[in-house]
Amino acid sequence: MMECGRAKHVSTSKQNDKIIAALDRFHIELPSWGFANTGTRFGKFLQPAAASTIEEKFSDAAQVHRSTGVCPTVALHVLWDLPGGVDDVAEVKTLAAKYGLRAGAINPNIFQDQIYKYGSLGNPDPEVRKAALDHILASVEIAAKLGSRDISLWFADGSNYPGTQNIRHRRKWFEEGLQATHRRMTADQRMLVEYKPFEPAFYHTDIADWGMALEFARAAGPHAKVLVDTGHHYQAQNIEQIVAWLLDLGMLGGFHFNDRRYADDDLTMGSIDPYQVFRIFHEILYFEWETGKRADIAYMIDQSHNLKGKIEAMIQTVTTAMELYAKAALVEHEKLALRQEACALVDAESCLKDAFACDVRPAIREWALSKGLPADPMQAFRESGYLERVTAERSQRNMAAVSSYA
Ligand code: RM4
Ligand code: MN
Ligand code: MN
Secondary structure (H helix, E strand, C coil): CCHHHCCCCECCHHHHHHHHHHHHCCCCEEEHHHHECCCECCECCCCCCCECCHHHHHHHHHHHHHHHCCCCEEEEEHHHHCCCHHHHHHHHHHHHHHCCCEEEEEECCCCCCHHHHHCCCCCCCHHHHHHHHHHHHHHHHHHHHHCCCEEEECCCCEECCCCCCCHHHHHHHHHHHHHHHHHHCCCCCEEEEECCCCCCCCCEECCCCHHHHHHHHHHHCCCEEEEEECCCCCCCCCHHHHHHHHHHCCCEEEEEECECCCCCCCECCCCCCHHHHHHHHHHHHHHHHHHCCCCCCEEEECCCCCCCCHHHHHHHHHHHHHHHHHHHHCCCHHHHHHHHHCCCHHHHHHHHHHHHHCECHHHHHHHHHHCCCCCCHHHHHHHHCHHHHHHHHHHHHHHHCCCECC
């Protein structure tokens, strides 16, 4: 049995080495929209320090990267971050570099304009489908110019009532749109197809689950993969099994991490069920050990906090991600494989439980100090005075922007 699973509870030096090696290759991408004022369907509670401009978003993201060391890229939503499209690329590049960051996944916005009331690529109106495709193709170009590899596609398409849309036609239109997108991509780019079972559509969603996303990705072309957003599943769904399947099929492209209690709640990663995140990371690391291959996966955060301070919530998220990844790195794979083979159920399960129970925080602190990073990212951020400074700079403008649901 692993030592820290019993009396000691902190990692041994051999385990420290495993944690350090794991963290050396761990990166997680921040979402630009996680730093802006966002709300619920019913209203926004504004935060005086929230970012409104792309420069402010990069500046805030840089605080998270500075304190944790594992977030060099920022995912962008085209209309929110590059409203001028391709013309904004040069400025975004300059700003990213100014704050020591890079642009990450590029997310087209094919869900908010009035024309998308009945869908984007799945809309019965060919002109709307074309407008959506044009925007996605422009996003591909933006990504290429920014040097971003991933085009991350999430569609709000679907319908609210039985019988109101032809599901098969919409499926074909989606396939055509995704194929056209794939043809426009460079050989270095990837398309990530995200699925979601409901919301904003509440009867059918055009890409409702991983099977549909997988089918679309395969139909689109060799550089299309599936994106798993942990909040986009039905209750009790076994997400790590989906992860294991997609890994085995070579079709797992990336994650949007967040936690949930009821629906797509976008709560802080690991706040409700840290063991689930651990199990996901475990499946990935077990696959890597068994195959000797590095899984090519983009880890991204997809959260926007209404109530927690945005930068602090992001630091908390990244810290949690590092801890759970480090715990997963402690699973003893050889032992696990033998125990699985022998159907030694209790002992096999213990391989996971012992690793999960291990306190990896001292090893993470050691890793951070060896990289010249603060041992305690949250404390370092709080002591930096950054939040007070931007609160003073931004609060007047933020608090004037009150909006209501109706
Ligand atoms: C969706 C989905 C997408 C995100 C949009 C704004 O629920 O998770 O990834 O970009 O929200
Ligand atoms: Mn998402
Ligand atoms: Mn979501």
